[in-house]
Amino acid sequence: MTALAWLIPCALALGLLGLAAFLWCLNSGQFDDLEGAGWRALQDEEADRQR
């Protein structure tokens, strides 16, 4: 049963990490344009223009 002492915090921490990642994605607008994001990945000049 001592394994529980660190397994449960581990499981919760991982879950929270996932939740935090999801909220971060949401706040940085990554779900705003699902259609366009796919196209942007295919565009060569995008990388050049950022430079």
Next chain:
Amino acid sequence: MAQAVTAGGVVLAPSRADASPVATTLVVENMTCGGCMRKVEAALAAVPGVAGARANLSARRVTAIHPDASVSAMDLVDALSRAGYKSAPLTDEPDAKATSPDRDLLKRLGVAGFAAANIMLLSVSVWSASSGDMTPAVQALFHWLSALIALPTVAYSGQPFFRSAIQALRSGRVNMDVPISLGVLLATAMSFYQTMRGSHQVFFDAAVSLLFFLLVGRFLDLRMRVRAAGAAANLLGLRGTAATVIQQDGSTVRLAAGALMPGMRVLTAAGERFAVDGKVFDGRGDVDESLITGETMPRTIRAGDLVYAGTVNLFGPVVTEATATDQNTLLAEIGRLMAVAEQARGRYVRLADRAARFYAPAVHALGLSTFVGWMLAGHGWEPALTAAIAVLIITCPCALALAVPAVQVAATSRLLSKGILVKAPDGLERLAEIDTLVFDKTGTLTLGEPELARDARTIPDAVLARAAALAAASRHPYARAVVRAAVAAGLPVAAEGNVREVAGFGLEASRRDGVERLGSADWCGVTSTGRAGASVWYRGPGGNVVALYFEDRLRSDAADVVCRLRASGLDVELLSGDREAVVSSIAREAGIYTWRGDTLPAEKIARIEALKAAGRRVLMVGDGLNDAPALAAGHASLSPSNAADIAQTAADAVFQGERVAPVLETLAVSRAAHRMALQNFAIAIGYNCVFVPLAVAGHVTPLLAAIAMSASSIAVTANAVRLGSKRLEGTS
């Protein structure tokens, strides 16, 4: 300039865009792929003073960032129009600071999902160990951990339900959120109390997964509404067009249609829509008025003639003097007529709400009577309350809150993949109830553009080839029809260089052996035209003249679609603003027996009202300005995507393409969606029939409650997903 371009290279995240000094959002109508997205961004970034632009393909919008207000929205619109994109500033720009409601709901959903998964993990260990070796201390620890996760989650993720429930109670009503809130709150409070006492009856998992499933349903429903509202706002933005105004000193300036005043001189180029009603001051040309009158054949205008806002100038630049402004044009008048007609539809009650009217009181009564029954039986308040909570959790309306939105999302995405955009949130439900269809003629059953009449075969190939060679130089609809006919006949068409176009008359080319002309009868020196109907004449170098007649052709599958609609038991009618003779021949060709021509917008409404009074549920299919009020008056409405903007705004759904078959698809899918929603109710009620008696008798353990609820939610969702791939009768 160099600085602006460098700054334009920075790709701004939308969230950053909100914080910057000035952001202008434009609706871009024809941005449809990744390539367009890049061109739109590049075109805007090249405008002096613009720091950067970010396009949103899903929303068909682009936000340009500029440090100060020196860049006007009109500059941006013009830059995009040079790049080949039709755009307009968004009229009701959303408040940048307020988070959008769907994003807020998604956050709450994410939190509830995390909590549900982790609490379920802890609960499963408790359940699976209950017969084995878990000590009461570990069990208590697990319950306390669950409580630690559940309490903040319920407080945060449950807020949309609590708020809606309080709102309903304040106005003296009971909605679906009242039993949901009651069930979740009571279950959480009771579980917390039992955790403190070290009992088994802990329902945290059920309460939180209930919240999760309900939020999924709520989110799907909201996202559909947000998308529909966005599409409607885009259409509204595109409607407010700009106009080129000629000032006193002869210079021109671009103004938004709303800023025009009577007396201003407006220049309308070939292919543009007239922005305001006005009197022709200078120039002559042809106007396409089909959107207003339903008449396909263009009207020739001369100085002094009246033109209406929304009609298209086909030919040469025309200067008009505005006689009416934005608020009192014919277009605005039709808008008012539409608003009145629309009010009747606002009273429609959605399926889920209708069910909730019966369901919510029944759930309350059942929960309360369980509690009272147990108290009367002398078991004390604690088991009585536990049983009542179990009843509330089991009966919590996952079917109503999740299944109907899931079905609607499956149905709308299926329709979207076929090029049909459903705009009204309750449009699908209304479409499913239709028993009568009323079609408009021009642009709906027909293509709305002239085609060479079928007796064109009698025209010698040599003449058609020469006419097409002249016509290739022009964008006039008749000229394009001639070119299409020549191509269809397999003749080679090459544009000639020395063709001269004379607005309002026709085309002319000089050849070695004389002058060739294509155009009006006057232009070709013909005095008696003989046959009625729209015609263009060809005059060869030798002086021989040949008439080319035009007609508005039915969409290729119109007759077939009408036949299949009638076979499925629907009544089909045709109402058109065009002349009786034309309407009757089209009606005969399409196989429609009930038809009427020469109808005004108000008469169309009157006919629809008469049908409604006779107990019919009418689907109006139309495209013109003159149809917009009728579209709003019908029980449901459909518009082709080449329709007038105002008609698209009024319609519940807009379909793309050259064919009418989407009407069949829309009806079939909406009916299937309706059936499926009912099936989902049946599934949910089936679960209730099994578990509610158990709950009332006090036999529902936390494990059973969690299984019953999750299984019913998953079953109804899975059923809804089937709609995406199902074969439906009556579709192609």
